[in-house]
Amino acid sequence: MRVLYELSSRDGYSYSLFVFKVRAVLGYKKLEYESVVLGFKEIHEQVAKYNPKKEVPVLIDGDKIVCDSDLIYEYLEENYPQSPVRKGDTTVLNEIMQITHVMLSIGMPNTVAKLKDEDQEYFRAKAEAATGRKVEESLKDDVYQENLSKWRSTIDSLTERIVNDSQVTFSNINIAGVLYWLRFCVGADDVFGDNENLKSWFENFLKVVHVD
Numbered sequence: 145m146r147v148l149y150e151l152s153s154r155d156g157y158s159y160s161l162f163v164f165k166v167r168a169v170l171g172y173k174k175l176e177y178e179s180v181v182l183g184f185k186e187i188h189e190q191v192a193k194y195n196p197k198k199e200v201p202v203l204i205d206g207d208k209i210v211c212d213s214d215l216i217y218e219y220l221e222e223n224y225p226q227s228p229v230r231k232g233d234t235t236v237l238n239e240i241m242q243i244t245h246v247m248l249s250i251g252m253p254n255t256v257a258k259l260k261d262e263d264q265e266y267f268r269a270k271a272e273a274a275t276g277r278k279v280e281e282s283l284k285d286d287v288y289q290e291n292l293s294k295w296r297s298t299i300d301s302l303t304e305r306i307v308n309d310s311q312v313t314f315s316n317i318n319i320a321g322v323l324y325w326l327r328f329c330v331g332a333d334d335v336f337g338d339n340e341n342l343k344s345w346f347e348n349f350l351k352v353v354h355v356d
C-alpha cells in the first residue's frame with residue numbers, strides 16, 4: 145500500500161503547497177494511497193526516520209521511500225506513466241514565484257491560529273522570521289492590504305494566460321498549489337477578489353486532479 149505523509153492544520157486539513165503537488169499527481173493518475181496527516185511537532189517526531197530534513201511530503205510506495213515534492217513527481221512519472229503529467233511551460237509560474245515574499249507576508253501570519261496548539265509557537269517564529277514583523281501586527285493591517293493588492297494585480301495580469309492553459313502539467317499543478325495554500329491561509333475572497341475567471345479555473349483544476 146502507498147502511504148503519503150502530509151501536513152495538517154488543527155482541523156485535519158492538508159494545506160501544504162508541497163503536499164498538494166503530490167496529491168494532485170497521485171489523483172490525476174488515479175493512484176490510491178493512505179494519508180497520514182500530521183502537525184509540525186508530529187512530523188518532527190515521526191517523519192525523521194524517513195526524511196532527515198523532517199519535512200513532508202514523504203511517499204512510501206512498497207519498499208521505496210521518496211522525499212521532496214519534485215522528486216516524488218519524477219518518481220511517479222517514471223513508475224506510473226499513465227495519465228502523464230508533463231513539466232509544462234514554467235513562465236507564468238516563475239512570474240508568480242517572483243512575488244513569493246508577498247505571498248508569505250499575506251499567508252504565514254494568518255496561518256498561525258489555524259494550527260494545532262502544539263505547533264503555534266514553532267510556526268509563529270517561522271512566520272516572524274520570514275516577514276520581519278510580529279504576527280499580531282501582520283493580521284490584515286495596512287501592510288497586509290498593500291501586499292494583497294500586489295498579489296491581486298500580479299495574479300490578475302496573469303489570469304488570461306493561466307485560464308487559457310487547461311492542461312494538467314506539473315507547472316499548472318504548482319500554480320493551483322499556490323492558490324490552494326493561500327486560500328487556506330486567508331480565504332477565497334482575499335485570494336481571488338472578483339476574479340471569477342481564475343476562481344473557476346482553480347475549482348475546475350481541483351476536480352480534474354481529484355483534490356478536495
Ligand SMILES: N[C@@H](CCC(=O)N[C@@H](CS)C(=O)NCC(=O)O)C(=O)O
Nearest residue numbers: 151160162198199200201212213214
Ligand atoms: N522542497 C521540499 C519542501 C517541503 C517543505 O517545506 N515541507 C514543509 C511543509 S509545507 C515541512 O514539512 N516543514 C517542516 C518544518 O517546517 O518543520 C518539497 O518540495 O517537498
